[in-house]
Amino acid sequence: MPLTGAAIALVLAAPAFAEAAKPAPVAELVRAIDIPYQQFRLKNGLRVVVHTDRKAPVVAVSVWYDVGSKHEPKGKTGFAHLFEHLMFNGSENAPGDFFEPLKQVGATDFNGTTYFDRTNYFETVPRAALDRALFLESDRMGWLTGAITQATLDEQRGVVQNEKRQGDNRPYGLIRYKLTEGLFPPDNPYGHTTIGSMADLDAASLADVKGWFRDHYGPNNAVLVLAGDIDVATARPLVEKYFGAIPAGPKSVLPKVDIPTLAAAKSEVMKDRVAAPLVLKAWAIPGLNDADSVPLDVAASVLGGLASSRLQNILVKEEKLAVEVGADSDDFAQVGMFTVNAIVRPGVDPALVSKRLDEIVADLARNGPTADEVQRVLTTSVSQRIGGLESVGGFGGKAVALAEGELYSGDPGFYKKQLAELAAQTPQSVRDAARKWLGRPAYTLTVVPGERAPYDEAKVPPPVKVAPAPELPPKNTRGPIPAAGAVADLSFPRVERTRLANGIELIYANRTTVPITRGVLSFDAGTAADVADKLGTQALTLAMIDEGTAKLDSIKLAEAKERLGLDIYTSSSADRTTLSFRAPSANLDPAVGLWADIARAPSFPESELPRVKNQLTAAIAQELTDPGGITARVLPPVLYGAGNPYAKARGSGDAKAVAGLTRSDLLDFRSAWLRPDKAKIFVVSDRPLAEVKGVLDRAFGDWRATGTGGEKLFREDRSLPAPRVILVDRPDSPQSLISGGLRTALKGTDDLLPAITVNDALGGDFLGRLNMDLRESKHWSYGVSGNFTRNAFAAPYVVRAPVQADKTGASIAALRDQISAFVTTRPMTQVEFDRAIAGATRSLAGNFETSAAVLAAMQMNDLFRRPDDYYATITQKYRALTRDELNATAQRVIDPARFVWVVVGDAKTVRPQLDSLGLPVEVITAASIAGANEESNNGR
CATH class of the missing domain: 3.30.830.10 (Metalloenzyme, LuxS/M16 peptidase-like)
Known part of the structure; x- marks a missing residue:
């Protein structure tokens, strides 16, 4: 396809990527990782x-x-x-x-x-x-x-x-x-x-x-x-x-564990309601204290962990046999599991993919990785470890590293030994470990589309508590629970604004906790900018954006990122489309150069387009087998109205439309939306603003927009959807996914602090009434939430409740009762109010501990037109709220009678329950929504 004039101008304006820039040595990155204890x-x-x-x-x-x-x-x-x-x-x-x-x-x-x-x-x-x-x-x-x-x-x-x-x-x-x-x-x-x-x-x-x-x-x-x-x-x-007063107990006995070796290769086939076959191969391997643990981790990354991994390059890009691949070395304390997997491209024989997996693994075991592959794995792994250790706790912070080391290896500093072993890996050490453990017979599981076997359900359902059991009084043998002292107001980093030479605004904050720089190139686009009659255009554009530039093809591009320890990723919200990066600050200049090359000069190669389209249509087909994916297609028109730009957010798009897209469509979308006059750059870095701005000016300062930009039109729509139940039949579902949608008059740019705070007591927190009722009291769900979906021009309220199938109707009835009581007879109590205010104000320091959290807050402040110091002053805003104000907000905003309930579940089990709710019930199938694409009158 010929380039449009605007696209030619954008491509020719791209900077030359500094290929000669040398990344920081791995040893330098490793020195940055230290957790003294x-x-x-x-x-x-x-x-x-x-x-x-x-x-x-x-x-x-x-x-x-x-x-x-x-x-x-x-x-x-x-x-x-x-x-x-x-x-x-x-x-x-x-x-x-x-x-x-x-x-x-x-x-x-x-x-x-x-x-x-x-x-x-x-x-x-x-x-x-x-x-x-x-x-x-x-x-x-x-x-x-x-x-x-x-x-x-x-x-x-x-x-x-x-x-x-x-x-x-x-x-x-x-x-x-x-x-x-x-x-x-x-x-x-x-x-x-x-x-x-x-x-x-x-x-x-x-x-x-x-x-x-x-x-x-x-x-x-x-x-x-x-x-x-x-x-x-x-x-x-x-x-x-x-x-100190707790007596010691019996010591846990370490069980005797042998690393099993299958006598011969073992294969099984399992049917599931999936869109595409999956082939998985696995081997039992040693645990994390074994000398082969680290080289096996490297082998897994070479096979399937890198963006340029062998499985990705061979099975997805070259031979086009799979749409998604992966590999993992999951090492536990005493044993581990090494797996490789591939989701098979539609029309391809899974047996062929299984054979190729065997051959690719065997080649690595026989010949080992290249020195460059090992180096890219080391740099990527260490870079990710640096970023992950910014947090002190949670699921993966510094406390986790120390605890794992002590519990599994008797050494809190075991992470240092692992890093040293990682830095010492060579092609031969990886080859030897792979040959030793992956040369043994594999277990192969092939999952094919079909009806599931009967589900092994619980036979003894727990009784439902009609009323909460009275709490036992505390024994007080240790005195009362300690009170907490005063907490200082949040010290949010100072946010500075400046502009690059071409006018792009740079919003910057300095954080020196870790030597990492995070940046976001944010375009005023989002799913609201998708092409009305070609839903999925934005998704395909983003999927193709790193498939090659004027200077590098997709494989060379992935390799260049890995040598720098650089992550580049795309995403989109309803209002914004983003191209983001995270890199060691030692590699900031070449990392930004590569990031800018992708942003300014994506080539959208015609040779890669059919493959990426197949991957996206396969992802769409998979969404239509997943309860959450199905809901994401049905709910937006309910929440916003079919003519609203936000109603375009239907999963990854329309499969038929995606299949028909051309390279010209992608160039047109990029020319209209992913352009410098629609862009802002947000950065959080340990490097000073002057240095960051200089790097960005060299990469983006001469980027100019040409042609006409896209436009999103949000027309006022006072219509409300009729309350009803939409049941999407998904046979053999042991659970139903309930989503309740309420269209409100709120916008994201409104002051939503009162609405969000009062919702803490209803659905916004684990202790909220919706979760405590369906999870803790009735035990029908693993977790229930209700929250405002905040977009710039709309903020509907959405309840999400996965519940056991036989309690679907009763769960909706319970949700309706709780919501109704909250805005009528049982408003927010003083206890709930005090808890919400205390929790919100006292948690601020923990909420903004990481640079990623600060970066997200900077973007939200900009989108919702709040001052840059919003979070530095939010404590005072919370303290000014009153319970009467919050309850009045809930009564004004939440109308229990106007909810539309979307249920994804097994109709033969669920439909009779829903008929008792007194609401119209509409039954549809996942197939019927696959191509549903009500045209919007809000095209660009």
Whole structure:
């Protein structure tokens, strides 16, 4: 296709990429990773690790127990995970929900997880609330069994079974069971999943779970990590005070684990309601303390972890046999699983893909990777590790690195050894490990489209609590739960604005926590700018944007990013389309040069277009098999009206339209929307503004727009959709996904603080009424939420509730009752108000601990036309709110009678339940919405 005039101008204006720029050596990047710590041990055996990080007045509290699913005896699968849930239901001196006293003090990142080797609990709290966090963690370590009742067991059993249903309900959701059972013999401790079986969960008794606690939850089986605004001199007396009196218990016995080797290659075929076949191959490998663990990690990245991986280059780009590939070396404490997988391109024989997977893996095992492949893996891995360690806690921060090292390897600094081993890898070391472990027979699982086998449902559903059971009074044997001290107002980084030589506005903040720079090139486009009669044009444009530039093809482009430790990614919201990057600041100049090359000179090569179109249409087909993907197509016209630009947000687009798109369509979209006069650049970096601006000016300063830009038209629409139920039939679904949509009169640029704050008590928080009713009281769901979807020109309210299939109708009735009562007879209480204000103001330091969070806030402030210091002054805004004001806002904004309910579930089970709700029920199929593309009159 010939280039349009505007496209030619844009391409010719692109800068030359500085190919000669040398990336920083891996050794220099590794030196940037350091988590200094001190440690001590209590007389009862509790191991304590302390890391000081004064960047924010918060402390991460992380408790890791040496108990996981590998410790479960036969007939008690899922026990470790079930018990993790029970640990959140209060203890003898702190009865009630564990989240309540943490929310009051502004805790962030509070949760718990269970896996094969461990169970952990964690929260990040303001420094002034550390006493409370330690009291709570110690009380459930030493004073729990008296608070475990049959009612709490029944409650959390139901919640866990719905967590299991939710995972199983997804496309390919049953693979995890086949994989563990196919790779490990039944008597291997790693031979069953952490979630367990319905039958074993049914059988769990009160005596069983209390025995589990006594056997595994002693302090001598635990590691406590404190990371953040704390030092060992302060930590030691606090830990002694709260944990010192807990007696040691039985020591967890490390189970005997052999790394199994299959006698011969083993293959299975499983049917599932999926859009495309998937082929997966797996091998059992050593655990993370084995010398071969790190080289196997590198092998997995070479095969499928890099953007330029062998599976991607060969199966997706060259031979076009697959639409998606991956590889992973998942190393646990004692064993691991090495997997490669491919989603097969429609029309291709899965057996051919299986054969090619075998050949590609065998070639790596025989010949090893190249030196360049190893170097790219090392740089990428280290760069990602640097970025991940900016947070002190949560799911992957510094506390996690220290706790894992101590629990699994007896060394909190084990991460340093891993990094040293990583930096020492060579093509030969990777080849040797791959040859040793991947040369053995593989387990192969092929998932093909078809009807699922009958679902293994729970046989003993837990009873429904008609009214909440009265809470047991605290024993007060340890005194009251400690109060939290005063917390200073948030110190949000100063945001500075300037302009590049061509007028693009640069919005910048300085954060020196880690030597990383994050940048976002944000265009005033978004899904609202998609082409009305060609939905998916934006998605395909973004998918093609890094498939080549004027100087580099897609493979060379991916390799260049990896050599720099550079991540470049695209995304879109309703209002904005973004091209973002994250790179070590040591590589800032060449990284920005490559980023600008992609932004300014994407070539949209005709040779790559058919493949990428196939990948996108396969993704669309997959969305139509997933409950969330189906909902994303049905709900937008309900929330906004079919003629609203926001109604174009229907998954990845219209498959037929995408199939018909040409290179010219993509060039036209880019010329209209992805242009400098529609762009702003947001940056958070440890480098000073002057340096960042100089780098950006060299890359973007001479970029000029030509031609006419696109236009989004938002016309006022006062019409409201008729309340009803839209049921999308998805056969064999063990769960139904309920989404309630309410079109409001709000816009994102309005002051939504009162609406968002009052919603904390209804649907915006774990402790909100919707979640506490359906999850904690009735146990019909793993989690329920209700939130305002905030776009610049609209802010509808959306409830999301995945529930067990046989409770679908009753769940909608319960949701309607809760929402109605909230705006009529039972408005926000003083307790809920105080909790919302305290939680919101005290959590600010934890919420903005990372540069990624600061960067997102800067973009939201700009989009919603708020001042750059909005978050620096938000504490005063919260304190000025009143409960009467909030309740009046809820009554004005939320109309319970106007909701439209979208349900994705099995019609034969669900429809009779819905007919009892007194609402019209419309039944459709996923196939009927596949090509639904109501034309909008808001084209560009």
